[in-house]
Amino acid sequence: xxxTRLYIRVDxxxxxxxxxxxxxxxxxxxxxxxxxxxxxxxxxVKMLAGDELDDLEVKLFKDVEQKQGKGK
Numbered sequence: 001x002x003x004t005r006l007y008i009r010v011d012x013x014x015x016x017x018x019x020x021x022x023x024x025x026x027x028x029x030x031x032x033x034x035x036x037x038x039x040x041x042x043x044x045v046k047m048l049a050g051d052e053l054d055d056l057e058v059k060l061f062k063d064v065e066q067k068q069g070k071g072k
Contacts, residue, residue, distance in 0.1 A: 006037075 010018070022032040 006033075008033075 018032070019029060022029045025032065027035075
């Protein structure tokens with residue numbers, strides 16, 4: 001299976017909690033992150049926007065991405 005790397009930035013306190021959960025569950029941080037992203041992405045977007053995102057909501061997501069550093 002072909003995969004792509006995904007890089008994110010988090011604050012140190014979040015990383016401590018995330019690492020602790022990965023260790024507690026016997027998973028690598030990569031495996032835990034992959035599981036969380038795949039299981040939660042669709043629910044997260046629907047929670048924020050219902051069935052469809054309008055242009056303003058897309059702009060808000062892009063603005064957040066830009067503020068975090070390397071958004072395009």
